[in-house]
Amino acid sequence: MKFSKTILSLTGLVVLAGCASFATGPSSAEIEALLKSSFDERGLAKLDRLDQSALQRACSDYAGKELPKGLREKLEKAAIDGVKTPAGSLLGNWQNGERIAQNGRGLQFTDTPETVAGGNCYACHQIRKDELSYGNIGPSLYNYGKLRGVSDPSSPNSDPIIKYTWAKIWNSHAFNACSQMPRYGDAAILNEQGLKDVMALLLDPRSPVNQ
Ligand code: HEC
Structure with missing residues (x-):
């Protein structure tokens, strides 16, 4: 007993x-020590990828919790202040935008510095209705332009939806400090033309996204 x-x-x-x-x-x-001890540098992928920015550190510190309001606002403001918007139309070619959204190559250890990176948008978003292979970490972007409306195509840089979408794709943290979406402009994943082309995929009325 x-x-x-x-x-x-x-x-x-x-x-x-x-x-x-x-x-x-x-x-x-x-x-941090465990991560550093379990990775080796290979090709383009250097160990500095494990160094967190102040924003990433804050988001790790508050993982699963709300960021304090003041800190969140400070981080989002810094992100929005860094957005660079070129003059002229922000809408490129939607066909090329579709290729970029489908392309997950670039920045991997098997790539070379010359490899042009894709956006891999379908990994997280539904975009065209006829593409059945997509992830759902992010919201569906099918009918994005049709639903949001683009009110002033003659002056795209002052249209609020075009401005918002450019800034969101440039640096997603501008509207959600701990966003999981890559910073396509800020981290130079896509070049200016590539950013314009994915913009057109989402916002051009002729794009299949808006049919
Ligand atoms: C790793 C996942 C991931 C990838 C890859 C990704 N996104 Fe996102 N995206 C998200 C998430 C999650 C959200 C919503 C919440 C947030 O912002 O964190 C979002 C939100 C958006 C929004 C805002 C939607 C709205 O209704 O306001 C747009 C526009 C967008 N993404 C476009 C893109 C484009 C274009 C690409 C490719 C160049 C892309 N995303 C790649 C995860 C991703």
Whole structure:
């Protein structure tokens, strides 16, 4: 009797200890050390990719929790202040935009510095209705222009939807500090023409996205 009680209470202790280590988890420094020890530099992929920006660190510190309002506003403002908007039309060629949205190449260790990176937008978004292979981390962008409306095509840079969409694609953190979407302009993943082409895919009334 006494023996089985001891076993029981020991099991209880082990369970409790298990819960305690789940509750606290490893520290940021421990995670960082583990990550650094388990990656090697290869090709384009250097270890500096593991160094977090102030924004990424804040988002890791508050993972699963709300960022304090002041901090969130500060990070979003810094992102929006960094958006660069060229003069002239922001809408390029939707056919090329579709190729970019489909293309997941670029910035991988198997790529060369000359590889032109794609946007891989379909990895997270539905875009054209007839493309059945897409991820759903992000919202569906099917009918994006049709639903949002583009009111002033003659002066695209002052149209609020065109301005918002350019800024969102340039640096998604401008409207959601801890967004999971890549910073296509800010991190120079796409060049200016590539950004204009994905804009056209979403906003050109002739694009299949808006049919
Ligand atoms: C890793 C996933 C991911 C990829 C890749 C991605 N996005 Fe997103 N995107 C999101 C998420 C998540 C949201 C919504 C929440 C947010 O902003 O964090 C979003 C939001 C958007 C929005 C705003 C939608 C709205 O209704 O306001 C646009 C526009 C957009 N994405 C365009 C694109 C384009 C164009 C590409 C490719 C060049 C792309 N996204 C690639 C995850 C992604």
